[in-house]
Amino acid sequence: QKEVEQNSGPLSVPEGAIASLNCTYSDRVSQSFFWYRQYSGKSPELIMSIYSNGDKEDGRFTAQLNKASQYVSLLIRDSQPSDSATYLCAVRKAGGYQKVTFGTGTKLQVIP
């Protein structure tokens, strides 16, 4: 079982729709959760971090965390063609020197 799992996609949504990206993780002691966006040929760019169960909203983005189900998701409202990218879920366990583990990413295509 992979530590962090994402559907590779592509996930295609029409412009203006809500895109829903999902991620599951295997280690229950995971403490910090991140969503990064990566355009082709570029480095990952942080979108949001979330640490507590529930929802966290930032503009058009909402991260949702459910530690009991070991599940984290990212919703993108009013999707734009510029949102077309690969979205990486990343997880960090508790502890001082813990590494961040990434999923393989979900490719999102927003169709104009």
Next chain:
Amino acid sequence: DAGVTQSPTHLIKTRGQQVTLRCSPKSGHDTVSWYQQALGQGPQFIFQYYEEEERQRGNFPDRFSGHQFPNYSSELNVNALLLGDSALYLCASSLFRSGRAGDTDTQYFGPGTRLTVL
């Protein structure tokens, strides 16, 4: 506020050669992590440096080594290059806090170094 910088941007080497990649962390950050990202894959953790010591290491052979300097900048060295080492190498910086969750454990990535091994 200077972000994470990496050099060089691109690099072409041949099998068996050695390469050194460099990273300067974001202003105020003291921890540097290195990742390898192959095409179509997520970043794979290589190692993390804090206080000039390697603190965590991923599943990479000893050919991969690193260093952190007193100014928090870091180098990644790869010896005896293989074709499979061709990838985007990413440096990420953060501020060390004793493992407690919070904004200060967020990693910010540099632009990466694209290494091609022929």
